[in-house]
Amino acid sequence: MKKIVLIPLMLFLAVGLVSGVCNGEEKPRYGGTFTWNHNGGIPKIGAPSDNLGIAGNRNMYPVLEPLLITDEQEHLQPWLAESWETSPDGKSITFHLKQGIKFHDGTDFDAEAVKANLEALYKASIRGTGVLGKVASYDVLDKYTLRMNLKEYDCTLLLRLAQGSMGQMASPTALKKETTPENMAELHAVGTGAFVFDSWKRDTFVKYKKWDGYWQKGQPYLDAIKIQNISDLTVSVMSFKSGEAQAVENLDPVDARQLEKEGYEIYQPNLYFLHSILPGGANPNSPFHKKKVRIALAHALDRRTMAQGIGMGYYEPLSQLATKHDPWYNPDLKFREYDPEKAKKLLAEAGYPDGFKTKMVSDVMARRDTLVAVQTYLREVGIETELEILEFGAAFALPRQGWDGVYFPGFPNVGTLVGILDRWGVSDNYVGLYRPPGWQEKWDALIAQQDDEKRLAQLKEILAILHEEAVGIPYQGDAPQVVRADGLHNFNHHANHMVSYWTPHNIWLSK
Template identity: 35%
Template sequence: MEQGQDVTRRLINWDEKGNVVPDLAESWKEDPVNNTLTWNLRKGVKFVDGTDFNAEAAKWNMERLIDTKRLTEADKVKSLDIIDTYTLKMSLTDLNSQAAINYGWVAMYSPAAVKANGEEWAKTHPVGVGPFTLVDWSPDNFVNLKKFDNYFVKGTPYLDGINFRVIPDPVSASAMMEAGQADLWFDAPTKFAADLEKKGFKVNWAVTGFFWGLFANTANPDSKWNNKKLREALEYAIDRPGMARALGYGKFEALTQVAPKGSTGYNDGYDPRPYNPEKARQLLAEAGYSKGLQTTLLCSAMSQDYATAIQANLLAVGIDAKIDLADFARFNSMYMSGFFGGEGFPELAVGMVGIDLPFATGLIRHFGPTPMTGILSINGAKSPEFLALCDKLYNTFDSAELTKVTKQSVKQVSEDALVVPLLKTPWASVMAPGVHDDSSTAHNVVWNLNNSWIEKK
């Protein structure tokens, strides 16, 4: 989550149920035949400096990101054409089903303010159209916002201002909540959120969260893990329900597929490789490792407990995995090598990705042919069937058909043994008594505080 969501807005947003909805755009029209995406923008919106938000401002913000290579799929944008004051048409090399999300998630800032003061000034002085405006801030310390009286949603925001404080230590943050020194704890660790919930605090458990998986290197043609039977053995060897019980405080979901329950990609009753150590040993023998094998398991401090549980499960079937505990910089460069420019992990890695909405978006972004998260070490296991389904996901615009193809794609991930789905861990926000905020149930990058309010004491 970023405080930018409170000082400005985007063309799209997510509602409390996680559905993609219009925000600064009133609507949009996709034309797959002509490869165009047309945005119909909200009228009467002002930046906090008094200038108008319109098609010209939206175009400027998009061009700014294209020029700095920060717009997703910027290479597909052929032109941005202003049709009228509140209509912007994007002409693309090809239009896919993710275009509205990719291009609609552009934060809008005042062109006049940036032009007058420069890009360096703009990095620390956001002039947006959000419900609040920046008062002051200190990196990794605090952010103070005040109400924007001319916010376009009339009657909101309800709060006069917001004071964000960065509290790295969860013990201290929990103590502040219990002492009444804070109103809301955003992104609380599961253990502390569950403990506070038992004490009577209201907790919003977001419909999204984090997917944790066990990944095997198949990009290296000489890797033993190109043998599909070995990757299947990994999945049979791991007691995911046991991990969830032992580590999840009653809040983790043991996964049977890459899609969690309740998502548009979830296949009811689908559990292709339940915990079965004997089956794991059988597959190891069939793969030529009847006496077992040695490997390494990359993890970070965030996943060390998961790695320890996995290590024990693997050892029980004959796989001796030495844990490689990496600092975050080294871990990221190996796990998300395509993003951070590293060489990938040599054997196994336990890592996580965010769960996106709709689920098709995350499936493509994290596991597709060119994953945005840069997890390239698993590319060798992506079958032609899976890549064809990814292409179909890109080119399916009907929501019912997209859900159908998403479910097929999720099954194909398991057919390919592309990754061992481990756990869905939740994302939580804790509220003090009298605090009302439902927007944080939607998505772990969205927090619409214009509708939040606090009961008078």
């Protein structure tokens, strides 16, 4: 009898192992609700043309999918668009769309739908979509083929379609419906994604439920997703520890380190946000117009100690506008180490043996501990700074108006090619910076470049000039710290070197 019982038992265990584990890895399980806490706000839910605000795409990925995505090296990859090609003269881009995909309301995803979305975005003048003004017209060549006819080629057009809300597709049928703030989420949040809109309360939560008609068969795994906006980080972490949520984003480094000590997993993406100090070198009468003063500024800062102390080891000290994770990182650029004596020597050679006084302009988004540290380091080499803190409106306007002294942006530079270009590579932003001869022409040539490898070489050349001339002083990179619960799988925010990107259809819970 023992043998008769043992054989079925062994078979049962073998089947269980095969069904639950694949090549040593646990297979995805179905069911459950994933709850994610962040403090980035949920001001609107709808379509991109409804102007969802900064990082609005973060809250919409369960519903709205992009035409394209990128990989970690920022090479374009297909998503709703199966393939695309740019004409040799750069005058057109043709998209070949995946077939057989429908929006949640039954509308076909096709060339007319893409055209309707892009036209609605441009008409609404949504921030970041100005590049669509370089599109002269759209030609629907057949149901699943769309051609963009361009006034001029801009390499960021395809990247913006991949990396931001500009490429997220909503049902054109839904877009025709008039909305109010109260019903916009229900009427316009209609996409091709793995989840459909369920409910929402402004700046509190949004909930999505599984869509059985998703085009990727066998997905999603979850029954529902709930995104909660909790501004108080202590409350958010308590919610996580109680089991109410499985992830919390935008942790303070101190809290992240404590949670890690308690045994929790801390995740950081490869996409970093780049912090820089910006000397006002455009003014020929400013001390910062002199290269030696700008380099002195770089040597005055102990960036390694700041990254370790303030960032608790989660931040990366920078001496160039790239982290070691970025495809344009240049290992040949020498790190400008903390050297206050060298900084003083450079200041003396520039005509300031006793230092000088200047303004430091920052904003309410800046960390006060970092501001204090920077002021202290500058004071030690003889640069006395009078701090001025701007409110949001003035802070957003300042980079296009210019400044005297040193500008310390509270909100960092998104570490993507588009993020770097939007701040450093356009003539009407960061206007207070010293611009070396040929600076703008090099950026313009990069924008017009179709070849990925040549464009990468151009970017490295420009960033080498930025470093050599100390146009700006990068000092640290930080990637958001996210605590993830044991049993949560495939939740990777800011994945694929894309701001706010995540893949809701891939997420599953084993507990």
